[in-house]
Amino acid sequence: MSGTSEQDVIVVGGGLIGIASALGLRQLGLSVLLLDEGDVAHRAARGNFGLVWLQSKGGGSGDYVRWTRRSIDHWPDFSRELTELTGIDLGYRRPGGYHLCLSDTEFASRSALVDRIAPNQPDDAKTVMLDAAEVRRRIDGVGEGVVGASYNELDGDCNSLALFRALHEGFNRLGGRYKPSVRVDAVERDGGAYRVRTGEDSFGASKVVFAAGLGLNRFAGQVGMPEIVRPQRGQIIVTERLRPFLSMVFSQIRQLPNGTVLIGDTKEDAGFDNGTTSIIMRELAERAVKTLPHLANVNIVRAWGALRVLTHDGLPCYEEAPDWPGVFFATSHSAVTLAPGHAREFARWVAFGEAPPDLLGFSSARFRAAA
Amino acid sequence: MTASPMTSQKPADLVVIGAGPAGLAAAALAAGHGIRTLLLDEQPAPGGQIYRGVTRTPIGDPRVLGPDYRRGQDLVAAFESSGAKRVVGASVWSLTRDAEAGLEIGYSVAGAGTLIQAPRVILATGAMERPFPIPGWTLPGVMGAGAAQTLLKTSALVPDGPLVLAGTGPLLWLLAVQYVRAGVSIGAILDTTPRANWRAALPHMAGFVRSSYAIKGLKQLREARSKVRVISQVTGLRALGSDRIEAVAFRRGDGAEERMPAATLLLHQGVIPNPNLASAAGCAQDWNPDQLCWMPRTDVWNASTVDGVWIAGDGAGIGGAIAAEHQGRLAAVAALSAMGVLDGAGQDREAAPIRKALAGATRGRRFLDALYRPADQFRVPEDDTLVCRCEEVTAGQLREAVRLGCTGPNQTKTFLRCGMGPCQGRLCGTTVTELIAAERRVPASEVGHYRLRPPIKPITLAELAAVSKDDIPAVAAER
Amino acid sequence: MFHRLPVPDGETVSFTIDGTPAEARVGDTVAAALLVNGVPHCRTTPVSGSPRGPYCMMGVCFDCLVTIDGVGNRQACQERVAPGMRVATQMGSRELDR
Structure with missing residues (x-):
């Protein structure tokens, strides 16, 4: 099928952003081909922590908070719709989220962050600081080492692996075409449209969305855009299944509906090494036991490292390439929280050119200026 | 070993993991050359699985377990007189190689975790039933x-x-x-x-x-x-x-x-190499189409692809107990050479009789592999059969995931939790690879295997947390 | 289930299974002790509640998980029976603090 395949849109990248966008485009009635790498690609979608999270966002960008807030507002309805389509329960819940501080220094630094972002936070859901007594009043079993917390009532979580699978399942059910184990080499102009070249094949479309995670820089270079992303490692520990004991969501500990407890995650510059290290695993374990001493005897079942896809300022990047109309770029390290935003609003932008105004500030131009 | 905080130390020049025939023979040979050798083994008594309980079996009648079983007693005796040290009941949960720190082994005894530096390591972690x-x-x-x-x-x-x-x-x-x-x-x-x-x-x-x-x-x-x-x-x-x-x-x-x-x-x-420790340590693995299993890639000295790590015995590919012994010795000779205890000529001289014995011990193996090659239907089951015992995932669910576009076991794991349970994919890994290969009509080698990471044995959070605070950077993500 | 061959007398060890007194031979793993005492299964699974018993006896399958002296999800095939040990079969997921 070389050289003849045509569709409205080609999405490059089968991670959470690519598949959410692809599903959204399909729902809008466009024909979509999703090109993806294979089984051992760097996949942030397989390694994320599953938070649907607002409370720490807003440093430097009110637009980012508004975008996140809208996506969170979409979540209940988006989740219901996806479950109806696929039969897969995403495990979304919004019980309010806590970031627990384990020292006075951490508490002070968190308070400063909360103060700094307060002007950008939504009026009806500001992040608040809670002292130790208040944390203990709200949460059973927290350790002596917990000195306080920040809290936002809009925060929650989901089963991010279920989300990932449901997006793929939904895309498939709606007739989206998925082609895995493909390495995309280049995008080229083809009259008023584009051709995406892989090893032996090429695929034509009038629009192309690059949601290629850490592969994004390569394509950005091809269309004259600056470097956009860099890797940042996160490590996570997973425990054995336990009877439900934790109904709240902490930024670093949460229990999934299946009973396992996720403990994470970290921020490290480790290049493209997505391994785990004993020193960091130990820190995660130590913090977990300090936070919830009842976890002490719990067995670890797995640990993993994954590479977060981060821009230079930590904010997302969305852009229609300046001289390549119809070629879009999308990246964010909050692809779980923003999944409904990508499926609904970003997809409309690609399909109909209706850019949500608050996304226009997230172009890569800001990295060019910095460089 | 009482409950002590984790410390990082270098108690031996060579650490051998597993006290089956390969590990016992390797440790005995190395210690015989005066190398500080430490043998870590999960069981309370040496012998591995093949000679399990050889020093203390309650079976009095020697006819029942047969003469081959008693060979294990000689191996144990040679090990015990060699001067090698042994830690029994040691569950090894990690082997990692750090660019600066070198090889590091994490293990636990009776719920107390220890991290040790290990300049060189021989993995003799054996086989498991397919x-x-x-x-x-x-x-x-x-x-x-x-x-x-x-x-x-x-x-x-x-x-x-x-x-x-x-x-x-x-x-x-x-x-x-x-x-x-x-x-x-x-x-x-x-x-x-x-x-x-x-x-x-x-x-x-x-x-x-x-x-x-x-x-x-x-x-x-x-x-x-x-x-x-x-x-x-x-x-x-x-x-x-x-x-x-x-x-x-x-x-x-x-x-x-x-x-x-x-x-x-x-x-x-049949049996297959017990893959988890070698795999989590980052040793490259290849699919063996004759033995129908993943095997760590090793050279003629049983060196793995990770510097300083050798793999001997059935854990490196199924050859049986006698071959395992000789492989253990071969790996030990190579390790001695890497340590400078033997020079090139000495290495070859020591290895020559071992290689000869090894060739004898592996004779007939290809016949056994071919004759006892398990039937396709018992390796790649029908839809209603459970493949992943822990997460209770069926062959049918796996096939459906392949139809959705999953090309390998890491993506099916993400989609289905297949291999995410406490056995860490040991009981489903081989099946999942072969099933996906059959469904995609590609060779198993193209499908790949689970990406495993330490800890590969159960360890509690408290055990892992019990560590000295030196040099631990604060890396927790702010959310 | 399993029975013991006539072997030279070994020392016996007393312990309990779900509160009921039981005996094993010194050196027996907990899994062996459960099998010789006729315990039909060690646990039920957290996923479907189906019963499981020892399968591999070498620590790889994690099907013989039991609660030992109040600590859940211990591998019965990797632990020796000790005098007075309290072994309990498990239903579904482990509980915190057990």
Whole structure:
């Protein structure tokens, strides 16, 4: 099928952003081909922590908070719709989220962050600081080492692996075409449209969305855009299944509906090494036991490292390439929280050119200026 | 080893992991050259699985376990007089290589974790029974034949009737003979060896007849067949029951369906390398199309692809207990050379007789691999059969995930939790690879294997957290 | 289930299974002790509640998980029976603090 395949849109990248966008485009009635790498690609979608999270966002960008807030507002309805389509329960819940501080220094630094972002936070859901007594009043079993917390009532979580699978399942059910184990080499102009070249094949479309995670820089270079992303490692520990004991969501500990407890995650510059290290695993374990001493005897079942896809300022990047109309770029390290935003609003932008105004500030131009 | 905080220390120049034939022989040879050698083993007594309980078996009658088993006593004696140190009950949960710190091993004894620096490491972590996914294989009362043999060796326990053995491979026949000699009644042996295997094995017959397996194996076959009803070319095997196994159903070679009562069903279709530690350490693995399993990539000195790590014995590819010993010695010689204890000429000189013995020990292996190659249907099961015992994922669900576009076991893991349970994919990894390969119609090598990471054994959070605070950077993500 | 071959007398060890007194031979693993004492299964699974018993006897399958002296999800095939040990079969997921 070389050289003849045509569709409205080609999405490059089968991670959470690519598949959410692809599903959204399909729902809008466009024909979509999703090109993806294979089984051992760097996949942030397989390694994320599953938070649907607002409370720490807003440093430097009110637009980012508004975008996140809208996506969170979409979540209940988006989740219901996806479950109806696929039969897969995403495990979304919004019980309010806590970031627990384990020292006075951490508490002070968190308070400063909360103060700094307060002007950008939504009026009806500001992040608040809670002292130790208040944390203990709200949460059973927290350790002596917990000195306080920040809290936002809009925060929650989901089963991010279920989300990932449901997006793929939904895309498939709606007739989206998925082609895995493909390495995309280049995008080229083809009259008023584009051709995406892989090893032996090429695929034509009038629009192309690059949601290629850490592969994004390569394509950005091809269309004259600056470097956009860099890797940042996160490590996570997973425990054995336990009877439900934790109904709240902490930024670093949460229990999934299946009973396992996720403990994470970290921020490290480790290049493209997505391994785990004993020193960091130990820190995660130590913090977990300090936070919830009842976890002490719990067995670890797995640990993993994954590479977060981060821009230079930590904010997302969305852009229609300046001289390549119809070629879009999308990246964010909050692809779980923003999944409904990508499926609904970003997809409309690609399909109909209706850019949500608050996304226009997230172009890569800001990295060019910095460089 | 009492509960002490984790410390990072360098207690030995060579650390050997596993006290089966490969590990015992490797440690004894290295220590014999005056190298500070430490052997870590999970069991309370040496011997590994093959010589499990060899120093303390309650079975008095030597005929039951046979003369091969007693070979383990010599290995243990040689190890014990070698000066190598041993930590028993040591569960090794990590082996990592850091650019600066070198090799580091994490292990626990009685719930207390330790991290040690290990300049050089020989992995002798052995084999496990190949998964045998059939309908009902999770029912209590269905066990591995190797598992039942462990109960025999260590506790002199044998199954109450009615007892059925099913599968293929030397261990199945060995166990049958051991049971017969111990006076255990076996209802039937359901031989699942496909007839076509004989044709495939014939070209390797010459090597086999000159091997030590030949006479021994044939004797065992004859002895078992003379005492027990053997049903050949069995297909469609399933274990039936609600809370326990009650019966076994199957199709005979002549096509007739049969069903017989069973309180215990012992399954076996060969052994495969126990992959997790080598894999989590980052040792490259290749699919072996003859032995139908993942094998760590090793060179002629049994060196893995990770610098300073050698892999010897069945953990490096199935060769049997005698070959394992010699491989252990070969790896030890290579490690001695890497440490400068032997020069190039000394290395070759020491290795020459070992290589000769190894060649003798592996003679006949290709015949066994071909003859006892498990049938496709017992490696790649039908849709309703559980593949992942922990997360209870069926073959049908896996096939559906492949149809959705999953190309390998890491994506199916993400989609289905297949391989995410406490066994960390040990009991499903091989099956998942082969099933995806069959579904995609590509070789297993193209499908790949689970990406594993430490800890590869259970360790509690408190155990992991009990560590000195030096040099730990604050890296927790702010959310 | 399993029975013991006539072997030279070994020392016996007393312990309990779900509160009921039981005996094993010194050196027996907990899994062996459960099998010789006729315990039909060790646990039920957290996923479907189906019963499981020892399968591999070498620490790889994690099907023989039991609660030992109040600590859940211990591998019965990797632990030796000790005098007075309290072994309990498990239903579904482990509980915190057990």
